Amino acid sequence: MMVETTIQSMTGLMDKTKSMGKSIGFVPTMGALHHGHMALVKQARKECDVVVCSIFVNPIQFDKAEDLNKYPRTLEKDLAALEQAGCDVAFCPEVEEMYPKKEHKTYDFGLLDKVMEGRFRKGHFNGVAIVVKKLIEIITPDRAYFGEKDYQQLQVVKTLVRQENLPVQIIGCPTIREADGLALSSRNVRLNPAQRREAPLIFQSLRTAKELFPEQTIEQIKKKVAEMVNASPELEIEYFEIVDADTLEAVTDKGQKAIPVVGCIAVKAGGVRLIDNLLLNA
Ligand code: AMP
Numbered sequence: 001m002m003v004e005t006t007i008q009s010m011t012g013l014m015d016k017t018k019s020m021g022k023s024i025g026f027v028p029t030m031g032a033l034h035h036g037h038m039a040l041v042k043q044a045r046k047e048c049d050v051v052v053c054s055i056f057v058n059p060i061q062f063d064k065a066e067d068l069n070k071y072p073r074t075l076e077k078d079l080a081a082l083e084q085a086g087c088d089v090a091f092c093p094e095v096e097e098m099y100p101k102k103e104h105k106t107y108d109f110g111l112l113d114k115v116m117e118g119r120f121r122k123g124h125f126n127g128v129a130i131v132v133k134k135l136i137e138i139i140t141p142d143r144a145y146f147g148e149k150d151y152q153q154l155q156v157v158k159t160l161v162r163q164e165n166l167p168v169q170i171i172g173c174p175t176i177r178e179a180d181g182l183a184l185s186s187r188n189v190r191l192n193p194a195q196r197r198e199a200p201l202i203f204q205s206l207r208t209a210k211e212l213f214p215e216q217t218i219e220q221i222k223k224k225v226a227e228m229v230n231a232s233p234e235l236e237i238e239y240f241e242i243v244d245a246d247t248l249e250a251v252t253d254k255g256q257k258a259i260p261v262v263g264c265i266a267v268k269a270g271g272v273r274l275i276d277n278l279l280l281n282a
Helices: 007-019 035-047 065-070 075-084 124-139 148-163 186-190 193-198 201-212 218-230
Strands: 002-004 024-029 050-055 089-091 143-147 169-173 236-244 261-269 272-279
Touching: 002 007, 007 024, 007 089, 007 124, 024 035, 024 124, 035 050, 035 143, 035 169, 050 075, 050 124, 075 089, 089 124, 124 148, 143 148, 148 169, 148 261, 148 272, 186 272, 201 218, 201 236, 201 261, 201 272, 218 236, 218 261
Parallel strands: 002 089, 024 050, 024 143, 050 089, 143 169
Antiparallel strands: 236 261, 261 272
């Protein structure tokens, strides 16, 4: 596996790859890699000739300095895991390489980046959009792989690609979970033992929402989920929203129309923020 740190070396390598007629699959990450990331790499490995994975903790998508500073950084271990999973190129730039200038464009994604995560993490999706566009321009992938775990991010990225006419196919991949249902996340290592014990309640509450979906009202389901999560002294619900799977508009009345509907949740376990989601009507 090759490890590149500069944009110039990366674009040179990608130009050469393209000129040989090879397809490029791209998996963007912030490192601290786990089996969820590896599932994306493996899917790219199956579908593309050359697999590129980026490891870059993107400072401009963090709204809290504490979260950025405490973000786990495990580069050596990550590179070994990527090599093992069959990745061909790891792109690991420094912040100055990606952002030589301080000022950044502001995107407008309408409702998509204002609800849920957008409400609680100001500027987060703008930072995500900036880094994803930059990485796609450097790597020029045919396909880019994103986890459904970050459902709103996936919708924002799909919209970014449409709005900016980026010639890449965005592929959403299923959420990988621990045996007890907790969605894998780089932040899970920051949970203390008591928080880790209680954290599976997050997915359990989503499963309950799905079970209740056919017979209860949206309000009843939302109340039940909040009660389940908040019953734990270790967890505090930040939001649970039931939304149109495409537009992320809040669904208030189930009778409206037959659209796929997703339940999206954010929970705080002490200083650690965890998110998850589940399709409720499929
Ligand atoms: P991150 O390093 O957290 O920015 O995540 C990089 C990519 O991995 C994103 O597309 C995430 O949605 C995806 N990802 C993170 N956790 C999981 C998971 N548990 N299952 C599947 N994909 C995931």
